[in-house]
Structures are given as structure tokens and as C-alpha cells.
Amino acid sequence: MQPVSATRSRETLPGTEQDTEPFERLLEASRRELTGYCYRMLGAASEAEDAVQETMIKAWSRRESFAGESSLRTWLFRIAHNVCVDMLRSPQRRARPMDLGPSTRTADAVLGAPLTEGVFVQPIPDERVIDPSGDPAAVAEARDTIRLAFIAALQHLPPLQRSALILCEVLRWSAAEVAALLDVTTASINSALQRARRTMAHHEPTAHMPLEDPAHKDLLAKYLRAFEAYDMDVLVSLLRDDVVLSMPPFDLWLRGPADVRAWFVGEGSVCEGGRLIPLAINGSGGFANYHLVEPGLWEPFAIQVIETDGERIVGHHNFLYPEMFEAFGLPLVIDERETVVKD
Numbered sequence: 001m002q003p004v005s006a007t008r009s010r011e012t013l014p015g016t017e018q019d020t021e022p023f024e025r026l027l028e029a030s031r032r033e034l035t036g037y038c039y040r041m042l043g044a045a046s047e048a049e050d051a052v053q054e055t056m057i058k059a060w061s062r063r064e065s066f067a068g069e070s071s072l073r074t075w076l077f078r079i080a081h082n083v084c085v086d087m088l089r090s091p092q093r094r095a096r097p098m099d100l101g102p103s104t105r106t107a108d109a110v111l112g113a114p115l116t117e118g119v120f121v122q123p124i125p126d127e128r129v130i131d132p133s134g135d136p137a138a139v140a141e142a143r144d145t146i147r148l149a150f151i152a153a154l155q156h157l158p159p160l161q162r163s164a165l166i167l168c169e170v171l172r173w174s175a176a177e178v179a180a181l182l183d184v185t186t187a188s189i190n191s192a193l194q195r196a197r198r199t200m201a202h203h204e205p206t207a208h209m210p211l212e213d214p215a216h217k218d219l220l221a222k223y224l225r226a227f228e229a230y231d232m233d234v235l236v237s238l239l240r241d242d243v244v245l246s247m248p249p250f251d252l253w254l255r256g257p258a259d260v261r262a263w264f265v266g267e268g269s270v271c272e273g274g275r276l277i278p279l280a281i282n283g284s285g286g287f288a289n290y291h292l293v294e295p296g297l298w299e300p301f302a303i304q305v306i307e308t309d310g311e312r313i314v315g316h317h318n319f320l321y322p323e324m325f326e327a328f329g330l331p332l333v334i335d336e337r338e339t340v341v342k343d
Contacts, residue, residue, distance in 0.1 A: 164189050
């Protein structure tokens, strides 16, 4: 999704003289932008898509009541905002493992029981919320607003502040437009923005090098080769001294190359022999990690989000939710057993 100003023109619905395309097409054209808004509000791809689907259903059922007093875009966002607020009634805010407690040394690490999915900020493929064919500068800016740390920071904001920040500073709506959408005063939006900015300043994400930068692409290519070869010497050489390893749905997280290495050669050695498929996810490089289950056969294991500063890996986040593979449109198996037999 690119930061864009709110549409001010009035669209009309099917059945009027000015109608130019089916209402369903107008709704579908809004899906990516609405998904981006709902994802930033809710912190999980699955919840964002549920919210957008409910928004579409409500919009369709209420299409006769749309009076054209605002743009169709504003009308849809008002519905989406109300859906998200209803979904945010739970006192539990989504977070990252690093937000829940201190790091653990590998020697003392115990995975424990997995926590429920609702505890953690969850990943989302870039293409669901960003138009990658847009202006490169705008795409890079948009990617910064879906990074895991940014999404986690947003969860610290109450709904009004969260919505005001997303609409004004990500989607570039004016304070007056947001006030009209949320049915509050412009002064209250400006006040909410000031409070939101103060809170966000305490959770400032680490700077990242754009995905398009050659150095970034080279680093990810080196990581892929090292991981699939399970060459820990090379892999560790790619890590920054303060690198973080996390593994939702577990709240355990590790810090530093020595502990990351110890994990991968210890309990994490189940990853040896795995295969990776590159992904653009949460504004970062990422991979679908498939576990080897027998020669020539790999099955879904984890979605990896690899955060870098361009020269080193600073975050190695593993979402151990195999069910995400189907939701993300990824293969449910890598099967090369026929090739193995022939060899």
C-alpha cells in the first residue's frame, strides 16, 4: 500500500445514471488498502482479512443507504474502522516475544507450552497490503509501516490514537478528513496524534536497508545458501552482535550470535536439511521454511522474517504456524522424491 491522500470525489452506486462499473468491482479495488489498514489496527493477517471480509459484507448489505455525502472510500473506511474497534474489545494486545520478558541463554532455554495465537503480532505478505509496482520511494515508505516492530508499537495505542496515526501518517489523510470519518472534532484528532507520536517515540523501530538495495539482496542470498547447507560458521558470520531470535507461538527469545548458534546446533537442529522459499513479508526479507521429513520430501514448518541493517541480520523471527502456508498461497509440500530415486 502506498501512502496516498484520501479520495475526495463522490462515487455513485450501481443503478444510477453515473454508474460506470459494478459495485463489487469498486469493493474489490479497495481490498488491499483496507487490508493494510485493518492489519495495522489488529496486528494479524488472519484477523485483518476477517475484518475486511466483514466490511465487504456490511458495505454490500448497506449499499442502498450510501447517500454520496462522502467518498465511497471514506464510507468503506468508516465501516472497517468500526469492525476493527469491535474486534479490539479484548484487553489482550498483540506483542512480540521480546515485549513479553527478558531474553534467555540457550543453555537455560525451555520452550514450554505454546501460547495462543492471539498473544503475538503475526506476519503478512507485502503484496496483501502494498502495491509493489508503485513508486519505489513510496513502496519503501509503506514497507516501513508494516515492519513487525512498527505493528507491535501500534498495539500500545488505544483505538482512536491508532486509527488517527495510521490514517494521517501512513495513508496521508488530513486531520479534518479523519475527524469526519470517525465522527469527532479535528482538535481531538490532532490531540490523539500528539499522544500517539509520544508513545511511538518510545518504541522506535531499528532502521532497515530497503529490500531493493543490492547489499540487502546479497545478504539474503548468502543467508539462504548458509541455512540450506546448515553451515553455522557462515550463518553466524551474517549476524549482528545484538541479533535477536524469536519463535512464536513460544515466548522464548534469544540474543546474540553465540546463543543463536547454540540453538541451531541443539534443539533447533531439526531445521537441518530444510528448504527455503523467498518471501517479501512485513517489509523485510523472509522465507517459507520447509522441514525435511524424508529424502526428497519437505513439509511446511515456519515462516521466517529476516530483518537486516543491510550488512548483517538483526532479527531472525520464526513463526511456527504451518497453517499459514496455505493462507499465504505457498506450496503445501516440496516433493522431489522421484528425482531422488532416479539419482
